Amino acid sequence: MAPAPSLPIHPPNGPVNGDASKQPPQGRSSQKSMTKAERRELQEKQRAAKAAAKAGGPVNGAPSKQAAKPTPQATAAATPKRPTKSNEAPAPTASALRTQTAARARAASVSVPTPANARGLRIFSHFGLPKPVSVAKGDIHPTILRLALQFSEFKITDYATPPNNTLSRHLMTYLSPQISHLVAARPMSVTMGNAIRQLKLEISGSDIDLPEQDAKDALCQKIDNYIRDRIIIADQVIEETAGNKIKDGDVILTYARSSVVQKVLLGAHAEGRQFSVIVVDSRPMLEGKRLLSVLASAGIQCTYILLPALGAIITEVTLVLVGAHSIHSNGAVYSRAGTALVAMMAKLHSVPVVVCCETYKYSETVQLDSFTKNELAPQGDLFSSFPSVKARDSLTLENDEHLEILNPLYDLTPPNCITAVVTEVGVIPPNSIGSIPVALGRLL
């Protein structure tokens, strides 16, 4: 259960109000913020005008509805709160509904970091403000992609080439502000980057001589194909491949909630294999509970533990199945915080660790640790993630002068803890992950 704040915005579809991605250092940020703010002003006006026109405009089926919903709300709340250097004072989530000016005024008055700013507190200052909307790992990415693509798609269908301009060039510039708006809502993830790059490639490759409507249709078709091939069908292939790794009598351990792993387990169970599942869960997201209820209702024998209890149970486990947010060319897996601990313990007890991951999550970059790129969990209804038997006053929920609460959402599992990665192009050992583009037959 995502600790979603009380916003009338639908979490899966929501690049809602934004927080800036990685924190620029103090001096530069003030400069950047001026120009960015001005640019955003302009975008807001354009978008507001567009939204007004669209409300009565042509309805293009489901995509337009979905895109239309976030758009007016996005307009209202689109200003990312200008973070000053401090991440010690996360802006409350309800501010999503305030107007631009109010948000900006408030951001300006956010307290400067405490004077006793020890080196330690500064180490994590690049994490940035927590985002207001919680997103689960495997569950959201396809949806955000769909949103991103549909958002652009809507723009594509609604778009009309100005005279004397070729479609490909102008559409690209037209799309850039939309993309940066998305990026402002949530730091650019690998999957978003891949999808957007692919789209740009398609656009620039479109034939100049085609009539405009045909070109737009072709692009929309390409987008649909991307979604179908890289996401939906990929999931099915992975489900089958990984499902074949599950034998009768297995005790499978999984961490938090990955939609791919959920499909694999349900698929294997539907084929009649007898196995039991241990679901390991942890704050801040406690997503494992949702997976647990899905598996338990399907009739799979499940055990539920929190992460610290892992040491007691790892000796019983025969296979560890986890999902990923992204995989890197050195074989490292970037996924929900806690996965690295699970993989480490499994390796110590010689349990194979299998990562289920579609190829659109592949990134050519090499990531070395969990610090350089990470996000903080949103401040939501935090009480819901604590057991109800625990007295509320004993729980620390507020930052104060010497105390800060950090909830990093992701961590990096080094390649030596991983046995294999299952993708739709095959089962790959971690040191060969760099060959995925070759396997796909084209450059990502």
Add this chain to the structure above:
Amino acid sequence: MSADLHGSQRAVETLVSKLRRRQVVGSREAALETVLVLRQVVSKARFSNIDQLISLIRSVGKRLVEAQPKEHSVGNTVRKLLHHIREEYNTAMTGNASSSKTVYSISNFVLQGQPRKQNVAPKSEATLTLKENDPDDPDSFARVLKPVLMEAIQDVLDELETVYDNISKNAKDHIHSDEIILTIGHSKTVETFLKVAAHHRSFTVIVAETGPSYNGHEMARALSSAGISSFLVPDSSIYAIMSRVNKVIIGAHAILANGGMFAITGSLLAANAARVHSTPVVVCAGQFKLTPLWNLYHDFGALDFADPSSVLGFEEGNLVDKVDVLNPYYDYVGPELVDVFITNDGDHPPSSVYRLIKETYDDDDHEL
């Protein structure tokens, strides 16, 4: 006479029921209460030779240990008291401070090679005239020996009361400036250690909150109110931050004879992550936690389990039947994962824990 005996019996019964109902929280509390009860027992006891006294204390100890077998400090305190009593008795009888048996065993061999003796100086300098089993005056033995014994018990009590201060004595030598220290849950020993060090050094502490007890919140609050800059993180990020941590300092519930320990759940994860990153693991624990026990096979029987509703509460109604829930309270951390034990009696590597146990307890008492 019988009223006296009754009084001490009642004290024993009270403690037994408190232990069974887990109303005594914390190993130091349990040890303190045990010493107080035993002091009452010894002061009211009637015995005409040493064996009677020892078997009396052992029977009381057995009852206490059976009330709460996972609370090892109770048994340890009983064993320590027995050791002191035997020492005092031997000193009184023979005038030298060595143990009475001359059995050839490797334990004697080891003890002979000791450069330092951990024992306190014997109370009785002169040989007392002790007559055991005197038919005319059955109480003479007890009467003469009791004051000496009471002093020995007082020593044990003093040691327990000053355990935090002694452990923190050299705190500033273990921590340097601008270090980042990771700790788990809430250990009062570690808390005192860090607070004392903070008087001399400035450093940062990251506290892992460790579900489902979430004791880390208490610790973070206590540390930050003492002016130490602290971070509170969920256990899931332990591996993620470990590359930036300089030292892991945790507390123990019990130290086992092979140098391993029982510690709050989550410690095993932190210790393993620290090993992977070559970060030193420091354990702060009082000597009363030394237990002559082994845990070779890590059975569930060695761990203690807590209430599963804090993991999966009853508000998840329809899940509760279909799902098994585990909530172990302690982890077993092997000796290869710990770098040093800081105790009130000095710092020891895990490989010399067996020697400490030899010095502190007598072989006969391993099984009460």
